[in-house]
Amino acid sequence: MDDVLANTHEKLINIVLNEFSTTLTLKELQSNALKDLLHPKQLTKIHKIINAPDFFADIEVKADAIETVYELSKYYEIFVATACMEFPNSFRDKFDWLKKHFSFIPWTNIVFCGYKSIIHSDYLIDDHVRNLNAFKGEGILFTAPHNLKDTTFRRVSNWKEVSELFLPII
Amino acid sequence: MDDVLANTHEKLINIVLNEFSTTLTLKELQSNALKDLLHPKQLTKIHKIINAPDFFADIEVKADAIETVYELSKYYEIFVATACMEFPNSFRDKFDWLKKHFSFIPWTNIVFCGYKSIIHSDYLIDDHVRNLNAFKGEGILFTAPHNLKDTTFRRVSNWKEVSELFLPII
Numbered sequence: 001m002d003d004v005l006a007n008t009h010e011k012l013i014n015i016v017l018n019e020f021s022t023t024l025t026l027k028e029l030q031s032n033a034l035k036d037l038l039h040p041k042q043l044t045k046i047h048k049i050i051n052a053p054d055f056f057a058d059i060e061v062k063a064d065a066i067e068t069v070y071e072l073s074k075y076y077e078i079f080v081a082t083a084c085m086e087f088p089n090s091f092r093d094k095f096d097w098l099k100k101h102f103s104f105i106p107w108t109n110i111v112f113c114g115y116k117s118i119i120h121s122d123y124l125i126d127d128h129v130r131n132l133n134a135f136k137g138e139g140i141l142f143t144a145p146h147n148l149k150d151t152t153f154r155r156v157s158n159w160k161e162v163s164e165l166f167l168p169i170i
Numbered sequence: 171m172d173d174v175l176a177n178t179h180e181k182l183i184n185i186v187l188n189e190f191s192t193t194l195t196l197k198e199l200q201s202n203a204l205k206d207l208l209h210p211k212q213l214t215k216i217h218k219i220i221n222a223p224d225f226f227a228d229i230e231v232k233a234d235a236i237e238t239v240y241e242l243s244k245y246y247e248i249f250v251a252t253a254c255m256e257f258p259n260s261f262r263d264k265f266d267w268l269k270k271h272f273s274f275i276p277w278t279n280i281v282f283c284g285y286k287s288i289i290h291s292d293y294l295i296d297d298h299v300r301n302l303n304a305f306k307g308e309g310i311l312f313t314a315p316h317n318l319k320d321t322t323f324r325r326v327s328n329w330k331e332v333s334e335l336f337l338p339i340i
Contacts, residue, residue: 079288085277091261107255108285114278118249120290120306136290 001082001094003127003144005069005102007060009034015049016042033146051086056093061101064159070104071167081111081119083131125162129153140165171252171264173297173314175239175272177230179204185219186212203316221256226263231271234329240274241337251281251289253301295332299323310335 002008013029016022016038024037035043049055072078080098084090091112098110116124117134125140126132129150132139140162141153156162172178183199186192186208194207205213219225242248250268254260261282268280286294287304294305295312299320302309310332311323326332 081288085265085280088262088265091265091282092258095255095258095261106284109288110255110284111288112261112282114276114280118251118279118281118290120288 001080001084001098003146004125004142005062005065005080006056006097007062008056009145011055011059012046012049015046020045030145031148035146051089053089054093056090056097059097062159064163066101068159068163068167069102071163073104075167077109078105079109079111079119079121080105081113081116081124083114083116083128084112085114123166125156171250171254171268174295174312175232175235175250176226176267177232178226179315181225181229182216182220185216190215199315201315201318205316221259223259224263226260226267229267232329234333236271238329238333238337239272241333243274245337247279248275249279249281249289249291250275251283251286251294253284253286253298254282255284293336295326 012034013026016024016029016034017026020038020042022042028037034046038046069078080102082094084094094112095107095110098105111119113119115134116126116131117136119135120137122137123140124132124135124137125142126135127142127144127147129141129147129152132141132153139153141147141150141155142162143155143157154165156165182204183196186194186199186204187196190208190212192212198207204216208216239248250272252264254264264282265277265280268275281289283289285304286296286301287306289305290307292307293310294302294307295310296302296305297312297314297317299311299317299322302311302323309323311317311320311325312332313325313327324335326335
């Protein structure tokens with residue numbers, strides 16, 4: 001969900017640039033993991049911000065995500081699995097966000113989890129190498145600032161590329 | 171979680187006997203699924219009660235569940251997967267209930283889901299035949315009023331029996 005369906009990192013970048021005392025540039029923030037750029041105290045602050053009620057409510061949907069997932073749902077059984085168990089205050093926000101933007105995905109196919117080793121599916125499109133490593137099916141890495149250097153997994157940079165990979169050419 | 175770790179059905183029975191206008195007996199309620207006993211309007215009421223905030227907070231833990239799951243966690247990687255996506259108001263309650271009673275299970279190993287076909291594990295101990303049918307590993311049926319007639323799955327009636335099935339004899 002985060003940084004695959006939702007522009008979570010972009011929201012965090014705006015918070016860092018506008019609310020933190022920092023010399024980091026937009027370019028640096030767009031090409032590195034926050035955990036490699038911020039001080040421990042700033043990371044604790046980010047953790048609190050993510051877990052605050054309503055943090056998730058206004059996050060923007062990634063370009064072409066809705067249209068592509070909708071098309072995919074005609075050919076595949078689609079589940080949305082988000083590793084949000086670390087942030088209990090995000091549960092309701094995340095559920096409502098999916099209902100708002102991806103209303104065609106039924107509640108039966110939504111998963112809130114921690115370790116993604118528990119997910120049973122053929123493919124997993126994810127932005128975290130650790131999630132794809134834990135996953136038993138075929139992992140596809142969705143490009144994000146925190147995974148630019150990885151060469152282990154097949155990579156997609158946006159939803160147009162997901163579409164090209166999984167949808168029949170009409 | 172419900173009717174495996176938590177005495178959810180017992181709480182619902184008490185609500186039916188004390189708050190509903192009914193001629194049903196305790197014995198009937200303990201040996202049938204509520205959906206086979208209650209009228210559609212009563213079932214809608216039950217659905218609302220389950221989804222009300224705090225419904226889950228005071229549900230009792232099943233006998234021997236904590237001790238047995240703790241022992242199992244020494245030999246197995248334990249995940250708790252609960253099909254609660256239908257009840258968004260239960261998310262936080264369920265998370266807090268697990269933290270209170272099963273604090274030794276880390277957040278990384280908690281799953282909120284709908285269809286349990288998405289669960290990847292060797293075993294699933296569940297009270298619903300539909301969940302075990304959807305599951306790809308070995309299903310174990312935990313006896314509950316709504317599954318007494320099933321003969322498809324290996325059955326356990328309580329946590330002592332789970333212990334006998336999965337723990338080494340010391």
